[in-house]
Amino acid sequence: MKAYRDLAPSPRIIMTPGPVEVDPRVLRAMSYPVLGQFDPEFTGLMNETMEMLRGVFQTANKWAYPVDGTSRSGIEAVLVSLIEPGDSVLVPIYGRFGYLLAEIARRCGAQVIVMEREWGGVFPQEEIIEGIMRHRPKLVALVHGETSTGRLQPLEGIGRACREQDVLLVVDAVATIGGVEVAVDAWEVDAVIGGTQKCLSIPAGLAPVTYNSRVETILLKRKRIERGLLMEDAEDIKGFVAIRSNYLDLSQLQDYWGPARLNHHTEATTMLYALREGLRLTLEEGxxxxxxxxxxxxxxxxxxxxxxxxxxxxxxxxxxxxxxxxxxxxxxxxxxxxxxxxxxxxxxxxxxxxxxxxxxxxxxxxxxxxxxxxxxxxxxxxxxxxxxxxxxxxxxxxxxxxxxxxxxxxx
CATH class of the missing domain: 3.90.1150.10 (Aspartate Aminotransferase, domain 1)
Structure with a gap:
């Protein structure tokens, strides 16, 4: 039988747009003993994590929790939970990860409308707002920080325009959360996806998300269809389609993270330790x-x-x-x-x-x-x-x- 040497990765100075070096205090937190996912001590840590996420996202949203998986899992969870086949989705693209949002939206069955900008710049807010007024989509999906080009898209005013047209605004803040302001409530963003492996200095493996009551209303209507409650309030849920994922279904994940603690999946215990510690250090620094x-x-x-x-x-x-x-x-x-x-x-x-x-x-x-x-x-x-x-x-x-x-x- 082949003998394998002990694992000993070379020390690196990682100056990429992600992943980055993990804070040693986060690595230490990951070494702590594993708790059962329904142990009251562990559910207490879950509650603290949600509370700290609200602080980092600068939101009073009820829902702020991590999706188990890398950042893309959070993006897909939000989009698959909100987009129904035939929905119109507007995606302003100014780099590689805008194309990712468009691809995922198409896989959800959306009719995707693309606005494109030459790589190296961003959109003036008024151009995106004009696109919203012209196309009247159900949802706008937008990258906040585009690491492929190193550009930061201003968001002020876009959320207000979406509210006025009853359009949902979903923002990919994977690269920006913890490194630059992401003012979820002040900017009137409906759903935001963050990343752990960038400015939070946590290993890849969780995708923090937050969303508001406008999003939750859609989730609950689609959930009732999934459970076969077609006769109850039929007019209220007319036209809605069940969410086409189990693992990435936000309506089920919020049952898991909410007071009911309904079993959905086995939580990634040590990654949650890492997220909690990374968030604690972020808030401690200010x-x-x-x-x-x-x-x-x-x-x-x-x-x-x-x-x-x-x-x-x-x-x-x-x-x-x-x-x-x-x-x-x-x-x-x-x-x-x-x-x-x-x-x-x-x-x-x-x-x-x-x-x-x-x-x-x-x-x-x-x-x-x-x-x-x-x-x-x-x-x-x-x-x-x-x-x-x-x-x-x-x-x-x-x-x-x-x-x-x-x-x-x-x-």
């Missing part, structure tokens, strides 16, 4: 302080990259604070540079997708990875790798420019 930390380290990274003579990609007016896209210098093999960073410095940055593949690198400053130490190491390592690849640049200028930002920021 949202305003956390957002300011992400902005500071972004500023230092950008200053260093520009000091190195590199060119950034995309419209700077809508740049994500936690993802910086850098154009690969002409004649440089971007993958060769990434390999050198990983092999010699234990540092990982990301490539890109679609029309940007081979044209840009994406550097993440998210959560626990968002630190002065990591930014300075990344700049020094990238400078060394580029010099080894024959790029002419001013040695030392990148680190000095970043340190100037830190000197001002700490003053």
């Amino acid at each position: 949202l305003v302080n956390r957002f300011a930390r992400h902005a500071l380290h972004e500023s230092a990274l950008v200053a260093g990259l520009l000091g190195m003579g590199l060119e950034l990609f995309g419209d700077p007016s809508c740049k994500m604070p936690m993802v910086t896209c850098v154009r690969i210098p002409p004649g440089v093999d971007g993958e060769s540079v990434r390999t050198m960073l990983l092999e010699h410095f234990g540092l990982e940055i990301a490539s890109s997708f679609g029309p940007l593949k081979g044209r840009i690198w994406r550097i993440g400053t998210m959560g626990y990875s968002c630190s002065k130490r990591n930014v300075l190491l990344a700049l020094g390592a990238l400078e060394a790798a580029l010099l080894r690849h024959g790029v002419s640049l001013p040695p030392g200028e990148a680190l000095q420019a970043a340190m100037d930002v830190y000197a001002i920021g700490s003053g």
Whole structure:
């Protein structure tokens, strides 16, 4: 029989748009003893987690809980629970993950209407609002932070326009929750999906969601059909179709997370420990302080990259604070540079997708990875790798420019 060595992953400095380095306190929480999912101590932890999620999402919604699965499971749970065959869904797309929303909506049987923007920019809110007025969809699905392009879509005003037209607004905040403001109630967003493996610095494996009473009303009507209650309030549920998923059915998940604690699935115990600890650390730092930390380290990274003579990609007016896209210098093999960073410095940055593949690198400053130490190491390592690849640049200028930002920021 083959003998396998002990598991010993290499230590890495992960400066990608996700996953990122996990906070050691989260890893410690994952090592604690497993409790039964209906143990009162564990259900107490579930309640605390929901309470903390409301704080991070900045909402008074009754429902705020994680879907067991990576971020995509949360996106799919919300869409499959809300979209019925034939529904009109508007998806403004300005990067890769907008296409994902459109694909999932189509798989739910929706008639998808797409608005597209060239990669590197976002939509003016009035353009999306005009699309809502013109198409009158049942639902608008929109990415808040598009990590494929490093752009942040402004949401103010879009939720109000949706309410006025009785349209649901669903937002993918996977990359932004915990790193920049996601004001669910103030922006009048009906459902929001977050991610654990990015600014919250938790391993991938849960998808926090929150939604309001407008969403719950639809879920409950579809649930009654699924249970065969077609004769009760027939007019009220006329035209509704049962939710076509069991595991990703939000109406069943809220029974599991609500006071009834109806058995639906076996909760991912240690992942819930991780989420609770990650949320606790986020709230302990304070949202305003956390957002300011992400902005500071972004500023230092950008200053260093520009000091190195590199060119950034995309419209700077809508740049994500936690993802910086850098154009690969002409004649440089971007993958060769990434390999050198990983092999010699234990540092990982990301490539890109679609029309940007081979044209840009994406550097993440998210959560626990968002630190002065990591930014300075990344700049020094990238400078060394580029010099080894024959790029002419001013040695030392990148680190000095970043340190100037830190000197001002700490003053």
